[in-house]
Amino acid sequence: AFTPRVFSGIKPSGGLTLGNYLGAIKRFVDMQGGEFETIYCVVDMHAITVWQDPEDLRHATREVAAGYLAAGIDPEKSVLFNQSRVSAHAELGWLLNCVARVGWMNRMTQFKDKAGKNAENVSLGLYAYPSLMAADILLYHATHVPVGEDQKQHVELTRDIANKFNHDYKVDFFPETIPVIEGPAMRVMNLRDGTKKMSKSGESDMERVNMTDDADTIAKKFKKAKSDADVLPEEMEGLAGRPDARNLVNIYAGLSNMTGEEVLAVYGGQGWGKFKPDLAELAVEKLAPISSEMKRLMNDPAEIDRIMAKGANKANEIAQPILNKTFEIMGF
Numbered sequence: 301a302f303t304p305r306v307f308s309g310i311k312p313s314g315g316l317t318l319g320n321y322l323g324a325i326k327r328f329v330d331m332q333g334g335e336f337e338t339i340y341c342v343v344d345m346h347a348i349t350v351w352q353d354p355e356d357l358r359h360a361t362r363e364v365a366a367g368y369l370a371a372g373i374d375p376e377k378s379v380l381f382n383q384s385r386v387s388a389h390a391e392l393g394w395l396l397n398c399v400a401r402v403g404w405m406n407r408m409t410q411f412k413d414k415a416g417k418n419a420e421n422v423s424l425g426l427y428a429y430p431s432l433m434a435a436d437i438l439l440y441h442a443t444h445v446p447v448g449e450d451q452k453q454h455v456e457l458t459r460d461i462a463n464k465f466n467h468d469y470k471v472d473f474f475p476e477t478i479p480v481i482e483g484p485a486m487r488v489m490n491l492r493d494g495t496k497k498m499s500k501s502g503e504s505d506m507e508r509v510n511m512t513d514d515a516d517t518i519a520k521k522f523k524k525a526k527s528d529a530d531v532l533p534e535e536m537e538g539l540a541g542r543p544d545a546r547n548l549v550n551i552y553a554g555l556s557n558m559t560g561e562e563v564l565a566v567y568g569g570q571g572w573g574k575f576k577p578d579l580a581e582l583a584v585e586k587l588a589p590i591s592s593e594m595k596r597l598m599n600d601p602a603e604i605d606r607i608m609a610k611g612a613n614k615a616n617e618i619a620q621p622i623l624n625k626t627f628e629i630m631g632f
């Protein structure tokens with residue numbers, strides 16, 4: 301039996317959004333201090349699968365660390381570190397590149413989306429990304445990985461890689477990791493187009509809420525968010541075919557720890573004139589304190605670096621014996 305252990309990570313490729321907060325960081329905080337050991341990572345080596353200006357990468361790496369800390373990841377309760385500071389990630393990543401099959405990688409929809417028509421000219425790292433992600437997870441024998449819906453396929457690939465390794469080497473060494481995808485905000489959508497995922501990059505800043513936005517900006521973005529002409533329905537089914545409306549209800553639910561049904565029990569039958577200002581107020585109440593704490597931390601980069609260096613030592617203590625054992629199993 302494996303120790304119940306959570307691993308997850310966020311890429312420092314641009315600023316953090318409300319999608320990262322509700323789909324990932326808030327849930328990481330909720331899983332802390334309970335039945336699981338929790339390990340959270342700034343996956344900087346994943347970020348460079350697409351071009352990163354070195355100064356931007358350094359800044360974004362500290363910003364993700366600050367986001368974790370400001371949102372409530374406690375370095376005494378969780379192992380919090382930068383991926384590049386634990387070299388076992390790169391080493392196990394290579395070993396697993398030799399286990400993963402090209403046919404499996406070819407099925408990864410996120411690669412197809414990101415590479416687009418340009419697939420001949422993207423980095424080899426972008427293609428191998430999911431096998432490095434498998435290494436991130438398996439290096440800690442993590443049993444559970446909380447992620448947003450967009451990462452489900454990668455966690456399933458991790459299981460395939462673990463199973464093939466166990467089968468090929470006739471061992472029961474790597475666990476079958478479970479993706480934990482739950483809650484109302486597994487897919488936070490763009491505030492101007494509810495059919496698109498809210499992401500770090502995009503045409504207009506009004507499409508997303510950044511974790512560093514101040515109170516006025518957060519309120520303005522929700523007040524201007526796209527909704528539709530109908531009243532809010534009494535039941536979630538009434539949101540079918542209404543992506544913008546559904547997204548705003550899900551965000552309210554995620555921020556308030558309510559279900560979508562509970563939100564509609566309050567607002568069903570009403571128009572947007574009441575709901576939107578309430579959502580803006582709720583978002584400011586929940587997000588503005590995190591954003592000010594992030595700013596405070598970003599003014600003290602040495603403190604962030606100190607916390608992350610300590611975390612890397614703890615991560616190494618877990619990772620190194622598992623890497624050593626993997627080498628031994630494979631015949632090194």
Ligand code: ADP
Pocket residue numbers: 309310311312313318319320322323324446447448449450451485486487488489497498499500
């Ligand atoms: P991004 O997708 O923002 O580039 P990552 O790939 O590093 O960032 O994702 C970090 C975590 O945030 C993952 O668990 C991912 O599923 C989650 N996440 C990112 N965007 C969203 C979103 N719009 N809704 C829900 N979860 C999201």
Ligand code: NA
Pocket residue numbers: 450
């Ligand atoms: Na993602």
